[in-house]
Amino acid sequence: MAKIGIFYGSTSGVTEEIAIALREKFGEELCDIYSMEEDFDEYSQLLDYDYLLLGSSTWGAGEVQNDWREPLFEIEIDKPDFSGKTIALFGAGDGVSHGKHFVGALGIMCNIFEKFGATIVGEVPTEGYNFEHSTAVRDGKFVGLPIDEVNESEKTEERINQWVETLRPILVSAESDVLIPA
Template sequence: MAKIGIFFGTDTGRTRLVAKQIARKLGDAADAPVNIGRATLEQFLAYEALILGSPTLGDGELPGQSTGLAQPSWEEFLPQLAAVDLSGKVVAIFGLGDQKKYPDEFVDAIGIIHYALVARGARPIGYWPTAGYEFNASQAVDGELFLGLALDQINQPVLTEERLDAWLAQIRPELMP
């Protein structure tokens, strides 16, 4: 059975911790999470099933050097996919955001990554209900669903475990057919 690849971008380390939590919950089905800023394109493309995570920074931005990070992250990695065909790849995305401090761009990174990968042929899974969140706008919303799992480790940390378990139960059959 092929392993699931888990890649994440991070600013404060919270996304890395969630990526590690996901890997623990998936056990032998997943490889150890990799910081996208340290990943090669070949590593990324080696997986047919991917779980990708990112915080949303500032005014709805991906983490990257233009946002003040010392290391590359999603901002620098996504352009490498410009000429890549991702057909056949199954992708689930999770994102961290602060719905109270940034209610107009809550988990925008989910949407940015989602649309970049779908445009290259990836098949997204793991949409998540917007119910239970309080925000004004998000690039990660389609109707009543987020385009991935939205987590707010600042305002709703007690809900993370339950949300992760439910989301993984939802996506596991499509990641590991």
């Protein structure tokens, strides 16, 4: 049975918590989960999955979390084929202290994986988020799920739940444990 691969990079554990919650909600039997720091060796691991949930918090000024830097660099160099892959992006940020670069990592990852053929799903309306600017906004929506645990932690659970419900019909068929072919 095809599975969903969840890969996350998280420095202080916030994106890790989101990744764990996503795995729980989609079902542990359906998801393999990888910490980019501990479980990741090379990007061919991503290519093992047709369905990917990729998580990165944002650091620096709108940059990807440290553990994603090298893999993304290698993908840019090698140009592997991600066509046929369905990818949803998620990640933590801070819309107040870093409001000019809010969750920029999602924008960077969207551009890279789309460039190499992936279909990006799971966009999220910007309503209800407090931030100034984000390269992760396209056509008025975030390209994935932003979580702001620093300023809007009371909204986190609902945001994750809503996102999972949006993604479920895209990823999982009515028989609940069968993934929909891409």
